[in-house]
Amino acid sequence: MNQAQVRSFLERYFAAHQARYEETHPAYFTVELPVEVDKDLGNRPFYWTYVERLKLEPQPMYMTLVFDRSALPSGVNGEDIAFGSPRLQQFFASARRHGRYIRLYEHTVPFAAADAHTALTPWLGVNYKISFICDRKKDRLVSLGINLLHGQIEENFFDMLEVRSMLPVLPDYAYTMRPIFSVDSAVQRLEQYTQSLIEKEDKSWAEEARRRLAAELTQTEHFYAAKKAAGEEGEESSSKHREKRLDELRWQYEPRIEVEMINSGLFYLQQLHS
Amino acid sequence: MTDIPITFQRDWIDSFKTRMQQDGPWHHRELYRLAWEAARACAIGDFNELQCLRHLPYLTPLPHQIETAQKVICDMHGRALLADEVGLGKTIEAGLILKEYMVRGLVQKALILVPASLVVQWVRELSSKFAIPAAAQRKEYMWTQYDVIVASIDTAKRPPHREIVLNQPYDLVIVDEAHKLKNKHTKNYQFIQELKKKYCLLLTATPIQNELDELYNLITLLKPGHLGQSTQFQESYVQGKRQVKNNETLKQELKKIMVRNRRADGKVEFTARHVITVPIELSSEERALYDQVTRFVQDRYHSDEEGYKNPLALITLQREICSSRDAAFMTLVNMHNRAPESSPLRQSIRELIETLKQVTTHRKAEKVLEIIKESDDKVIIFTEYRATQEYLQYILAQHGITSVLFRGGFKRGKKDWMSQLFEHRAQVLIATEAGGEGINLQFCNRLINYDMPWNPMRVEQRIGRVHRLGQTRDVYIYNLATRGTIEEKILHLLYEKINLFEMVIGELDTIIDRLHLNKSLEKSVIDILLSSKSEGELAIKMDNLSQVIQSVRQSMESIQPASDSWEGAVLP
Numbered sequence: 001m002n003q004a005q006v007r008s009f010l011e012r013y014f015a016a017h018q019a020r021y022e023e024t025h026p027a028y029f030t031v032e033l034p035v036e037v038d039k040d041l042g043n044r045p046f047y048w049t050y051v052e053r054l055k056l057e058p059q060p061m062y063m064t065l066v067f068d069r070s071a072l073p074s075g076v077n078g079e080d081i082a083f084g085s086p087r088l089q090q091f092f093a094s095a096r097r098h099g100r101y102i103r104l105y106e107h108t109v110p111f112a113a114a115d116a117h118t119a120l121t122p123w124l125g126v127n128y129k130i131s132f133i134c135d136r137k138k139d140r141l142v143s144l145g146i147n148l149l150h151g152q153i154e155e156n157f158f159d160m161l162e163v164r165s166m167l168p169v170l171p172d173y174a175y176t177m178r179p180i181f182s183v184d185s186a187v188q189r190l191e192q193y194t195q196s197l198i199e200k201e202d203k204s205w206a207e208e209a210r211r212r213l214a215a216e217l218t219q220t221e222h223f224y225a226a227k228k229a230a231g232e233e234g235e236e237s238s239s240k241h242r243e244k245r246l247d248e249l250r251w252q253y254e255p256r257i258e259v260e261m262i263n264s265g266l267f268y269l270q271q272l273h274s
Numbered sequence: 275m276t277d278i279p280i281t282f283q284r285d286w287i288d289s290f291k292t293r294m295q296q297d298g299p300w301h302h303r304e305l306y307r308l309a310w311e312a313a314r315a316c317a318i319g320d321f322n323e324l325q326c327l328r329h330l331p332y333l334t335p336l337p338h339q340i341e342t343a344q345k346v347i348c349d350m351h352g353r354a355l356l357a358d359e360v361g362l363g364k365t366i367e368a369g370l371i372l373k374e375y376m377v378r379g380l381v382q383k384a385l386i387l388v389p390a391s392l393v394v395q396w397v398r399e400l401s402s403k404f405a406i407p408a409a410a411q412r413k414e415y416m417w418t419q420y421d422v423i424v425a426s427i428d429t430a431k432r433p434p435h436r437e438i439v440l441n442q443p444y445d446l447v448i449v450d451e452a453h454k455l456k457n458k459h460t461k462n463y464q465f466i467q468e469l470k471k472k473y474c475l476l477l478t479a480t481p482i483q484n485e486l487d488e489l490y491n492l493i494t495l496l497k498p499g500h501l502g503q504s505t506q507f508q509e510s511y512v513q514g515k516r517q518v519k520n521n522e523t524l525k526q527e528l529k530k531i532m533v534r535n536r537r538a539d540g541k542v543e544f545t546a547r548h549v550i551t552v553p554i555e556l557s558s559e560e561r562a563l564y565d566q567v568t569r570f571v572q573d574r575y576h577s578d579e580e581g582y583k584n585p586l587a588l589i590t591l592q593r594e595i596c597s598s599r600d601a602a603f604m605t606l607v608n609m610h611n612r613a614p615e616s617s618p619l620r621q622s623i624r625e626l627i628e629t630l631k632q633v634t635t636h637r638k639a640e641k642v643l644e645i646i647k648e649s650d651d652k653v654i655i656f657t658e659y660r661a662t663q664e665y666l667q668y669i670l671a672q673h674g675i676t677s678v679l680f681r682g683g684f685k686r687g688k689k690d691w692m693s694q695l696f697e698h699r700a701q702v703l704i705a706t707e708a709g710g711e712g713i714n715l716q717f718c719n720r721l722i723n724y725d726m727p728w729n730p731m732r733v734e735q736r737i738g739r740v741h742r743l744g745q746t747r748d749v750y751i752y753n754l755a756t757r758g759t760i761e762e763k764i765l766h767l768l769y770e771k772i773n774l775f776e777m778v779i780g781e782l783d784t785i786i787d788r789l790h791l792n793k794s795l796e797k798s799v800i801d802i803l804l805s806s807k808s809e810g811e812l813a814i815k816m817d818n819l820s821q822v823i824q825s826v827r828q829s830m831e832s833i834q835p836a837s838d839s840w841e842g843a844v845l846p
Contacts (some may be wrong), residue, residue: 001315009308016304069690070698077687083315084329085405092312100286101293127310129317135351135473137378139317143310158310168303183291191282198280200707205321206278212351216497223499230505244470245498251443252351252472257280262313263306264290 001083003067005212010065010081013091022062027071028078032062040094102265107165108174120170120268122148122179124186125157127262128194132201132253134209140201144193145267146186153193161267176268194259206255213253220245318378321346326374333403335370336743338535343370345533348670352446352473353496357481357845360781361544362535363588363743364477365396368448369404371475372422376406381445381473383421387466388450388784390426391731396450397424411435418442427454431465438840443470451784452476455495456488466495479784486512487842489820493531499533518844529846539799545719546748547741551765552645554756557635559788564759566629567595567602570622575804585804589760594659596761598631598639598666598723601659607628638724638754639669645722645752646675646702652718654703656736658725663704670702677702707732715739719747724754726764728776729796734782737775751775767816768799772823827832 001009011029014021017037022030033041035058039048042061051058064078065087072078081087108118125145132138132224154160170176181189224242227233233241293300318325324344327335335343339362346354346367352375358364375381386408388396393410400408400422404640409416411425414796417438427449430439447469450454455463455476474496480491487508493501495816501507513519537544571588587605594601606623646653657663663679670677678700680692697717721740727733741749753769755762769775774782786795798819806812 009311012304013308016302016308034476048438066687070694079687080331082331082332085406092309092316092327095305095308095312099301099307101290101301102303103293103298103300104303118781125746129312129313131379132321133380135380136321136347137318137380138321138333139319141317162307166303168300183287184292187284187287195280203278219499221501224845226503226506228501229754232504241467241498244468248470248472248503252353255278257278257395259280261283261286263309265306266294 003082006081006083006088007067010091013095015270022059023064025073025076027068027073028066028076028146030062030066030078032087033061033063035060036098037094040097041090060197096262100263102263103267104161104166104168104265105176105268106270108171108270109169116173118174118270120174120176120270123157123185123267123269124148124181124190124264125161125265125267126187127158128190129260129262130194130198131258131260132205132207132255133258135252136205138205141262142194142197144190146181146190148181148186149177151181151186151189153189164269166267170268174268191259202207209253209255213249216249216253217246220249280741290802310428313802316377324370324374325377326370327756329373329377330404332405334365335364336363338539339366339370342367342533342535343374346371346475347374349691350531353531354411354475355452355481355492355496356475356477357532358535359537360479360784361743362537363452364479365399366403366473367533368450368477369400369474372400372446372448373404373406375446375473383442383444384420384423384446384448385430385439385444385469385471386424386448386450387427387430388424389783390428392450392783393424402621414438421441427462427465431461436465440465440468440470446473446474446475448473448475448477448657451479452478452492453483456491458494463491463495471498473730481534481845486518487526489844493528496531501527508753521844524844525846528844532846534845544743545741545745547737547751547775548748549751549753550756551753552641552769553762554637554641554754555755556758557637559633560635560637561758563599563629563633564595564756566626570626574619586800589800589803593725596638596759597659597754598636598662599633600661600665602663603627603630636669638756639666641754642722642724643669643673643675643723645720646670649720650701651720652696652701652703653720653722653755654705654715654718655722656705658706658727660706662724666704670704675702676700677704678704679703680707682707713761716745717794718751719745720750722752722754723762726753726769728764728799729794729795730766730769730772731771731775731783731786732797734777763812763816764799767813768820771817771820772827779825785823788826789822 014031014034014037019034020032022032024030038044038058038061044061048058050056055192064076066072066076066078067081069080079087108120108122123145125143127143128141130140131143132140136248143156143158143232145154145160146152147154219244224238224245228235228238232238307789319336322344324340324347326343327340342356342358346352354405356364356367358367372381372384376384386396386400389688397408399408400406403479406422408422408424409420411417411429413425414434417435425435429435447466454460455466457463461499476492476496478492481492487504490501490504490507494504502510511518511520511524518524571592574588575585587609591602591605591609594605606627610620610623610627613623634824642655655666657666660681663681667677667679674720676699678692678695680689680696680703684692692703693715696715703715703718718740719734723733723736737749737751741751753775789795799816802812802819806815
């Protein structure tokens, strides 16, 4: 993310929270933290306990975020923010916490006949991060959607929703159909699908890691065996060191894959025309 | 290969179902989008390519540092000996590697073991250059509470810390000044051996001090078995105490686990450093004032009278009067107010203040103006006293010279802002402290030590602000010393004798580390100044101190022939 992207991310974040700007300038902005953001990022839990216990009027906190220090007018104090700064990570994490589960309905245009209603099909959408891990790591993001009526699975589901017009409430002249798949079985199918995606990935990283691991395990075994033969170290401490070292090697190299759920939603959509 | 274990996160499913049943609460769509976009921005698309660079807005690492980080992560798989020569930025390399692993989520818990004197500096560098929230270990609970912790090995290896530290696994362990681990029979060595660690970095500029065995021990600590059995190693490579055989094979093996960048490789260029001592002749009224203060200080120090007799404050007064009248003035006022009403002390302080007020000349400030006006270029002035700092700004302003102030107490943002102002709008920066890491002042190449700290490390830090990697011009350092005063003594007896100004940045660290002083160098100097009854005694004692420092420095150099031969023959 460059500075313009960071700024636009934060502006959208604050807009979603309906925050009020105290000041805006090409180099910085000052924003009054909405209560829920303050509780999330303001780092003053005791204050909030206190205010809520005593039912006081909370004093809002202001945050000045600086995007371009060289163009900052004198007299303005603020915090630099850029991709990589811990503060931005906090905003990322906050978005993750408060943008985790959603439900949306597709906006439908009523038919000419006043009593014709549109049926909306339920979909479960899940955004996954797949991490391929050994002593190194790579991620792949996938956005999947499963039709809860007949189990059809779509990739790039997030992007597909972006081009549709969606509403948080059921539109007039539309009704939702009852899902046939339960959430559990839908998730199970998505996991199977994800596994099949993983199967198609290049596996050389894991093979290489296993080769390295095997070679180092052998080397380590030899080292401690020879040490033992030479009587250099006491039996007990030598085997303790050996075990510990072998464990470390497995910890370092053993290939594994972790799939994390970033966010998910229930979506009611008109027929897909794909 | 279908047998790579896969784990799915599932703890969210119940929460999702509950929301379906209870019809909410559902989150905001925009935040849903932002969460996914953040995940996209942070995702690591490639196993090998360094990601951390786009996470480091405050740092531009040098090519050899980036190359080293890349090599350690991709080819050495996170276990390596970083053995760059002094001044090439081993700390930066280690920081890059730590950051890279953190960005990738491969390191969460990291332990950084450094000499006690460097703990604070490491914490500062990690936070300012790498935005890594590291904590200096102070309390026992911190070992478990903090993810990235910096501590001294001497603390960590002792109970009750030892058990806690050995009981938890560390994703990454970094040991600075790792030549202390050259002997495998020491407690330090065994402690590092016992630590449960995934990745490990050992940092030292001198991987071999005397014997090849030392290098063997360091490598074996990183990867037991990499250089084979100890006896086997001796047979294959060692021929007599200082001779190597089969060195090409050994070099190849070392290359797999060790990085050594050298100044001579031409990857980094250091410009020349010119040190200029500027003697200042006091005017007669200044001289009279200095003498009067000196008499006052000595009288107080030797008087039997109870009351105000804090030796450190007295010596400070003497130093302050060499700096500026403003600096001394506040101290005198405080002394006066603290003395009992009836004390004759009050009277003599008032007399001093009277003399002080009558002095109209200030030779030192005049000299500063002269130096600044030699060119239109930027200058940094360092002083120990805030009063002097403000006074200098006033004087400069009167002569139409723009300046900005810089203090230790400033917050990060203000420091950045001040250095920006200095770069773009002012000619002079007047600082009371070296400014902390990450503040880049390389665009300036002239530095005035307006007065000298008594801690050589602080002088080194001052110089390090301008004479560092990235400085493109020769650096000029002006040391001001008023003739026939305590200031001149310090400059001459301490700094010039130990050749501080000729040292490479980072060298002093190692020297002080090996001095094994009971107290800090600064305290030792103060003690000598206070306890000496005559000029002669003072000179002898200071001479002794500087000789000790010199001899440590020489002993570091005397191993040079040996390590030179290692250099070509063994080290990759």
